Amino acid sequence: MAAGLDSDRHLERVQELTQALEALEDGPAKEIAEDAIGAIVELYGDGLARIVDILGDSGVAGREIHERLVDDGVVASLLLIHDLYPIDLQTRVREALDTVRPYMESHGGNVELLALEDGVARLRLVGSCHGCAASAATLELAIKDALDEAAPDLAGLEVEGVAGSGDHAATPTWMSLDAVADLSEGALRTVAVHGAELVVANVEGTLLAYRSRCAGCAGSLGDAALEAEILTCARCGRGYDLPRAGRVLGAEALQLEPVPLLRPAGSGVKVALGR
Numbered sequence: 336m337a338a339g340l341d342s343d344r345h346l347e348r349v350q351e352l353t354q355a356l357e358a359l360e361d362g363p364a365k366e367i368a369e370d371a372i373g374a375i376v377e378l379y380g381d382g383l384a385r386i387v388d389i390l391g392d393s394g395v396a397g398r399e400i401h402e403r404l405v406d407d408g409v410v411a412s413l414l415l416i417h418d419l420y421p422i423d424l425q426t427r428v429r430e431a432l433d434t435v436r437p438y439m440e441s442h443g444g445n446v447e448l449l450a451l452e453d454g455v456a457r458l459r460l461v462g463s464c465h466g467c468a469a470s471a472a473t474l475e476l477a478i479k480d481a482l483d484e485a486a487p488d489l490a491g492l493e494v495e496g497v498a499g500s501g502d503h504a505a506t507p508t509w510m511s512l513d514a515v516a517d518l519s520e521g522a523l524r525t526v527a528v529h530g531a532e533l534v535v536a537n538v539e540g541t542l543l544a545y546r547s548r549c550a551g552c553a554g555s556l557g558d559a560a561l562e563a564e565i566l567t568c569a570r571c572g573r574g575y576d577l578p579r580a581g582r583v584l585g586a587e588a589l590q591l592e593p594v595p596l597l598r599p600a601g602s603g604v605k606v607a608l609g610r
Contacts, residue, residue: 380417387419415488424486425451431485432458435477437541438597444580446478454490456482477595477607480509512596512604515542523561531608532557533594536577538564543577544596544606550575550589566591 356372359365390397390404404410405421414420420427432446439445444462451457458478482489514526515535523536525547532547534556545566547556552571560567565584566575574584581591595607 376416379413380419383413383417383419387414412487418488424454424488427486428456428482428489431481432478434485435481435597438477438595449495454488455493456486456489456491457493457495459495477597509597509605509607512544512606516598516604518542521561521563523559523566525557528606528608533606534559534566535596536561536566538577541578542596542598542604544594545577545581546592546594548592549573550581550583550591551587556591 356365356368359368387401390401393400401421405414411420428451429448432448436445439460439462444460447459447461449457449459478494479492482492510528512526512528512533512535515524518524518535518537520537520540523534526533526535532555533544534547535542535544537543545556548554549556549559549568549571551573552568554568554570556566556568558569560569564576564578566577566581567573568575573587573589575581575591576584577591580593583589597605
């Protein structure tokens with residue numbers, strides 16, 4: 336844990352210094368600093384390349400050490416920077432999408448990788464996610480977050496089927512929600528997160544989160560009933576199909592407000608809310 340915190344602090348410091356350098360006025364001092372950084376990066380890259388080569392020539396023991404280094408997040412980032420990571424970009428992009436696919440499917444949608452050309456991934460949101468009000472948050476937080484972690488060397492991202500969230504929307508961020516980690520299948524729980532009331536349901540083993548506000552009567556869903564995948568408001572009796580992004584049953588054009596929720600391996604439960 337301490338090593339991870341140290342790495343985070345080092346990364347933050349590097350980002351701060353990089354921003355400070357970029358803010359400097361053009362001139363000899365800035366050029367020298369940029370040249371020095373470039374030379375240091377090249378030196379470390381050459382050293383890492385030699386380490387990888389030596390490990391590759393060291394038989395089974397060397398390969399085991401190499402695998403351990405690749406599994407280390409900090410080392411993996413350095414290997415990516417110097418084009419020494421052993422897993423190609425397309426494989427890492429597909430694996431990243433696989434990590435968020437359960438969330439997409441839980442809301443009746445999915446994400447497809449259409450193409451990967453010149454380092455730019457072209458994706459398409461399909462199903463209930465296509466064009467829905469939560470698409471922007473889904474892309475920005477779930478998909479982009481996963482790609483940033485698994486494929487920081489990705490040059491760009493183009494997505495079809497994303498509805499704009501509007502200029503008034505607050506920028507969401509991930510927040511811990513471990514209070515629902517033990518929620519049993521078929522159960523419903525109301526939780527407060529940074530002043531927002533949410534209802535979280537476990538539908539066939541998948542956790543789904545929504546704002547606790549009925550789209551019909553605007554009442555709280557804290558005392559709503561959950562039967563299979565249908566959430567029924569105790570006040571107006573409207574039923575909402577949770578796996579279909581909270582769409583109301585019947586002909587009304589009503590929908591609950593979905594909240595992105597992810598359960599990364601070993602990282603607990605996280606939801607995305609605007610601050």
